[in-house]
Amino acid sequence: MIYLDNNATTQVAPEVFAAMEPYLKDFYGNPSSAHALGRRMRSAVEGAREQVAELLGASDASEIVFTSCGSESDNWAIGGFLEQNPNKRHLITTRVEHEAVRGLCDHLAEIGCEVTWLEVDQNGELDLDDLRRALRRDTGLVSVMMANNETGVLFPIEEIGRLVRENSDAVFHVDGVQAVGKIPISLRESAVDLLAVSGHKFHAPKGVGALYIRRGVNLPPFIIGGGQERGRRSGTEAVPNIVGLGRACQLAHQFTEHQQIRTLRDRLEDEILAQFPNARLNGVADRARRLPNTSNISFEGLDGGDILAMLDDKAICVSTGSACNAESQEVSAVLRAMRVPYQVARGSIRFSLSRYNTRAEIDQTLAMLTKVIEQVTISAQGSVMKTS
Numbered sequence: 001m002i003y004l005d006n007n008a009t010t011q012v013a014p015e016v017f018a019a020m021e022p023y024l025k026d027f028y029g030n031p032s033s034a035h036a037l038g039r040r041m042r043s044a045v046e047g048a049r050e051q052v053a054e055l056l057g058a059s060d061a062s063e064i065v066f067t068s069c070g071s072e073s074d075n076w077a078i079g080g081f082l083e084q085n086p087n088k089r090h091l092i093t094t095r096v097e098h099e100a101v102r103g104l105c106d107h108l109a110e111i112g113c114e115v116t117w118l119e120v121d122q123n124g125e126l127d128l129d130d131l132r133r134a135l136r137r138d139t140g141l142v143s144v145m146m147a148n149n150e151t152g153v154l155f156p157i158e159e160i161g162r163l164v165r166e167n168s169d170a171v172f173h174v175d176g177v178q179a180v181g182k183i184p185i186s187l188r189e190s191a192v193d194l195l196a197v198s199g200h201k202f203h204a205p206k207g208v209g210a211l212y213i214r215r216g217v218n219l220p221p222f223i224i225g226g227g228q229e230r231g232r233r234s235g236t237e238a239v240p241n242i243v244g245l246g247r248a249c250q251l252a253h254q255f256t257e258h259q260q261i262r263t264l265r266d267r268l269e270d271e272i273l274a275q276f277p278n279a280r281l282n283g284v285a286d287r288a289r290r291l292p293n294t295s296n297i298s299f300e301g302l303d304g305g306d307i308l309a310m311l312d313d314k315a316i317c318v319s320t321g322s323a324c325n326a327e328s329q330e331v332s333a334v335l336r337a338m339r340v341p342y343q344v345a346r347g348s349i350r351f352s353l354s355r356y357n358t359r360a361e362i363d364q365t366l367a368m369l370t371k372v373i374e375q376v377t378i379s380a381q382g383s384v385m386k387t388s
């Protein structure tokens with residue numbers, strides 16, 4: 001199998017699995033227990049917290065709270081802020097956020113919040129003047145993703161944070177789910193108040209995430225109960241997963257082969273754009289403004305679902321747009337927001353790489369793709385002839 005769907009989820013790193021294994025077998029205590037086994041568990045959780053804080057460049061490990069996933073972190077950050085500040089009901093976000101933010105903001109708009117949606121251009125980028133104009137003294141929260149899950153387009157978080165600070169008293173929430181582990185992050189000196197992390201996007205297991213909460217920012221607890229996570233998120237800690245997240249952060253921090261992923265992605269992208277006259281890149285062409293692992297390419301006039309299915313037959317895993325809407329026939333909301341024409345958007349395929357991909361896999365994918373596009377084109381022409 002060739003796995004090129006790493007923005008959907010990633011393989012658990014062998015080192016992560018090895019770190020977790022003792023906590024699934026021998027070390028099964030509860031971190032809140034006072035005995036030696038409990039204390040060992042507590043120390044594993046706190047060690048992992050340090051590892052997450054280190055990767056994010058947080059000032060202090062106490063700014064990290066463990067959650068179950070990126071969606072929970074996003075929902076807690078935004079929902080919790082509003083619960084704490086019921087009078088600050090003006091929010092700003094973008095049209096291209098993941099559903100965990102977009103869906104929640106839609107819901108908040110239905111129940112009486114005022115949401116300003118920032119548009120993106122055809123490259124998937126924001127106009128920061130739109131943000132400047134949208135910011136008001138009564139804006140409560142601004143939520144902007146660091147990297148787009150479908151196109152890999154990076155938003156200029158430092159500049160956005162500066163604008164938020166200069167023009168409002170708003171809290172700045174960042175969905176960091178696709179960026180953490182893929183690009184360097186340093187929150188200490190930044191204007192980011194809240195940042196969502198998801199373990200399974202960078203080689204930790206599913207079922208664990210984190211929320212960075214800058215010291216001094218108050219959120220009400222997400223789960224009320226036994227008072228774990230300093231009373232901020234109750235429930236007995238998922239120690240094996242937390243240990244896995246910590247180790248994945250440590251690996252990402254030590255990882256030096258980002259250039260290798262970038263080189264493979266560039267090769268895949270260059271070859272596809274050169275070989276197929278109907279191939280169009282979705283997202284800004286300047287690769288410095290995209291994640292190093294992502295290429296979203298449309299095959300104009302073809303159906304992305306057909307291409308995906310044929311690649312799948314050849315054991316190559318990719319996505320059409322976001323994995324989260326694989327069931328839906330609708331064109332991706334992100335591509336719609338970028339005003340990608342329907343005939344182009346419909347044929348979009350997202351390739352997302354990881355440190356485990358090899359040059360041989362990329363070459364094999366390119367060879368397979370030549371056959372697949374030929375076949376899909378022939379069958380698309382056949383169905384046009386039948387209907388005309």
Ligand code: PLP
Nearest residue numbers: 069070071098100149177178198
């Ligand atoms: N935010 C972004 C940008 C994502 O890509 C995803 C998942 O695809 C999420 C949030 C949700 O993360 P999780 O799957 O951990 O809930």
